[in-house]
Amino acid sequence: MSRTAFLTDSTLCIGCKACEVACKEWNGVGEDGLEWSGFSYDNTGALGHSTWRHVKFVEHAPQPGFGGNAPELNSWAFSSDVCKHCENAGCLEACPTGAIVRTEFGGVYVQPDICNGCAYCVIACPFGVVERNRDDGRAFKCTFCYDRQKAGLVPACAKACPTESIKFGEIESLRVKAQERVEELHQRGVKDATFYDAGNTSVGGTHAMFIVRGDPRSYNLPSKPEVPTIYLKKGWTSSVIGAALLLGGTLLAFLADGER
Amino acid sequence: MRRTPHDGMPSRTPDLTTEQRLAEIRREAEQRGEVKAAGVRPSGAPFPIASPETGYYGIPLLKEPAWTWEVPLYFFVGGAAGAAAVVGAIADYTGADRKLVRDARWIAAAGAVISPALLIADLGRPQRFLNMMRVFKPQSPMSVGVWTLLGFSGAATATAFAGFMRERYGPSLPLRVMENAGQAASLAFGLPFSNYTGVLIGATTIPVWNRNVGNLPLHFGASGLSAAVGMLEMMRHRKSRALQMLGLGAAIFESWEGWRIESRQQTGLDPLKRGASGWIVRTGGVLSGPVPVALRALSIISSNERSHALRRWAGILAVAGSLITRIAWVHAGHVSARDWREPLEISDPLCTEKGV
Numbered sequence: 001m002s003r004t005a006f007l008t009d010s011t012l013c014i015g016c017k018a019c020e021v022a023c024k025e026w027n028g029v030g031e032d033g034l035e036w037s038g039f040s041y042d043n044t045g046a047l048g049h050s051t052w053r054h055v056k057f058v059e060h061a062p063q064p065g066f067g068g069n070a071p072e073l074n075s076w077a078f079s080s081d082v083c084k085h086c087e088n089a090g091c092l093e094a095c096p097t098g099a100i101v102r103t104e105f106g107g108v109y110v111q112p113d114i115c116n117g118c119a120y121c122v123i124a125c126p127f128g129v130v131e132r133n134r135d136d137g138r139a140f141k142c143t144f145c146y147d148r149q150k151a152g153l154v155p156a157c158a159k160a161c162p163t164e165s166i167k168f169g170e171i172e173s174l175r176v177k178a179q180e181r182v183e184e185l186h187q188r189g190v191k192d193a194t195f196y197d198a199g200n201t202s203v204g205g206t207h208a209m210f211i212v213r214g215d216p217r218s219y220n221l222p223s224k225p226e227v228p229t230i231y232l233k234k235g236w237t238s239s240v241i242g243a244a245l246l247l248g249g250t251l252l253a254f255l256a257d258g259e260r
Numbered sequence: 261m262r263r264t265p266h267d268g269m270p271s272r273t274p275d276l277t278t279e280q281r282l283a284e285i286r287r288e289a290e291q292r293g294e295v296k297a298a299g300v301r302p303s304g305a306p307f308p309i310a311s312p313e314t315g316y317y318g319i320p321l322l323k324e325p326a327w328t329w330e331v332p333l334y335f336f337v338g339g340a341a342g343a344a345a346v347v348g349a350i351a352d353y354t355g356a357d358r359k360l361v362r363d364a365r366w367i368a369a370a371g372a373v374i375s376p377a378l379l380i381a382d383l384g385r386p387q388r389f390l391n392m393m394r395v396f397k398p399q400s401p402m403s404v405g406v407w408t409l410l411g412f413s414g415a416a417t418a419t420a421f422a423g424f425m426r427e428r429y430g431p432s433l434p435l436r437v438m439e440n441a442g443q444a445a446s447l448a449f450g451l452p453f454s455n456y457t458g459v460l461i462g463a464t465t466i467p468v469w470n471r472n473v474g475n476l477p478l479h480f481g482a483s484g485l486s487a488a489v490g491m492l493e494m495m496r497h498r499k500s501r502a503l504q505m506l507g508l509g510a511a512i513f514e515s516w517e518g519w520r521i522e523s524r525q526q527t528g529l530d531p532l533k534r535g536a537s538g539w540i541v542r543t544g545g546v547l548s549g550p551v552p553v554a555l556r557a558l559s560i561i562s563s564n565e566r567s568h569a570l571r572r573w574a575g576i577l578a579v580a581g582s583l584i585t586r587i588a589w590v591h592a593g594h595v596s597a598r599d600w601r602e603p604l605e606i607s608d609p610l611c612t613e614k615g616v
Binding site: 038039040042045046048056057058059060061090093094095096097098099114115116117118119120122123124125126127128130131132133134136137138139214215217218219220222223224225226228229231232234235236237238239241242243245246247249250251252253254255256257 | 308309310311312314315316317319320321322323325326327343346347350351354356382383384385386388389391392394395397399400401402403406451452454455456458459460461462463464465466470473474475476477478480481482485500501502503505506509593597603604605606
């Protein structure tokens with residue numbers, strides 16, 4: 001089975017939120033943001049247990065216009081965010097029940113019939129994607145449309161995207177496609193087009209890659225996401241030292257205590 | 261779920277002063293036909309932008325821990341129970357006072373019953389707790405912790421039960437085997453159980469926790485020991501010099517830990533030093549560190565009766581300090597998760613000005 005990925009090209013996104021709707025329709029995810037957040041046309045603000053695709057509306061600072069009385073030039077960008085399906089996934093490593101698994105397509109999938117809602121994955125995700133549903137009790141996030149992929153179909157969001165901003169395909173060929181697209185954009189004068197897949201961090205690359213304009217941080221994409229397993233060695237070393245100190249100290253205290 | 265930014269972003273709701281000013285301007289316009297003074301800045305102005313300086317409208321990237329109140333309490337109970345099991349076993353092996361051994365075992369056993377209850381109550385689906393036993397994952401501190409908890413719970417309750425039966429119905433071989441094996445196992449499981457929760461929160465993406473991962477297990481271990489000693493002193497073991505030494509050692513370590521928290525200069529540690537969470541950390545630190553150190557030092561040089569009273573207070577305050585310390589760290593984690601600047605590596609202009 002080939003390993004698949006999303007490539008979300010924000011330069012093609014028109015902010016229609018068809019991906020959000022398609023995702024909700026296919027996966028039966030409830031409504032979660034019919035009021036405006038006050039931040040451009042964003043409803044939900046971030047990914048969560050009921051938001052598996054999230055369209056970001058990035059309002060740029062107004063630039064002065066050309067000529068005497070020209071109005072300011074306003075611009076914005078849109079980008080559809082999704083679970084990154086990391087190569088080294090914090091949530092998957094942290095899950096104590098084995099509910100979170102790696103699928104044959106390379107995605108990270110939470111098995112809803114196993115998850116017991118311990119919520120440890122929530123604080124193990126460097127992208128703040130997975131979340132516990134308070135009412136349901138379990139943790140939820142994008143399934144990478146595991147069911148559709150198994151049936152040979154394209155994930156719902158990619159299928160619904162009218163501009164092919166969300167591309168879906170085999171991971172290596174998508175990576176090549178992304179590089180070509182960034183070069184093409186650079187040639188066309190879009191100098192700030194950047195490829196983002198967290199490949200140079202401990203996350204080790206993602207199955208959801210992005211092409212954004214400018215600094216990825218304005219899209220809430222961290223520059224150095226780290227998988228929390230990198231802290232384990234330091235933590236357990238300290239734990240062993242603590243145990244040794246406790247054992248040694250207690251022994252010493254009771255041996256030194258003459259009055260038995 | 262709808263998310264709102266937490267700091268640094270203008271309020272988006274109309275406020276009273278703006279509305280009043282608008283009313284004034286309207287009145288002025290009606291009366292004079294013109295308005296002289298400046299107008300208002302609409303609430304929410306300037307229009308929010310997403311940029312490398314403001315992130316994505318200051319909406320936090322990381323999710324807050326979804327744990328409920330049971331979890332800090334579990335950290336406290338588990339830490340004290342694990343340390344009590346170690347104290348009980350070593351006291352037994354070195355031939356200390358029998359009553360001390362028995363009381364330490366009871367604390368361990370009580371913790372061994374309460375801890376799983378707290379852990380299960382915190383789950384989103386408590387009835388699926390047994391799913392934790394489908395796998396053992398060394399790379400997941402939660403999985404390692406659950407297995408340690410199970411081993412500890414079984415061992416500590418078995419020890420206390422066998423001891424109780426022996427005292428009540430007289431010694432017998434099966435009871436002796438159960439008691440000794442149980443005690444050895446509760447010592448073995450108690451050691452990691454007393455401090456693993458430091459790894460549990462340290463190996464996460466929450467900045468204030470993972471920056472302290474090399475220290476949290478030691479910190480929590482000392483906190484657990486000082487709580488266990490404090491509980492034993494509250495149970496009238498105020499003559500034991502061994503307990504005095506252990507309590508003093510733990511309190512000295514906690515004082516050093518508190519000093520370290522205050523003096524360390526690194527990004528992402530603000531929740532331990534500033535605001536409400538900083539004060540909770542400080543309260544816990546003072547109650548676990550300097551206060552018991554002072555009371556214990558006084559009790560060493562005091563007369564017998566006063567010495568006991570001072571040790572009792574040292575014990576009570578150390579137990580309170582241990583509990584507050586766990587609550588403080590969990591609370592600081594929440595504050596840290598809400599900090600949208602930290603994971604995006606955006607420095608706070610206010611902090612840069614102050615040179616922090």
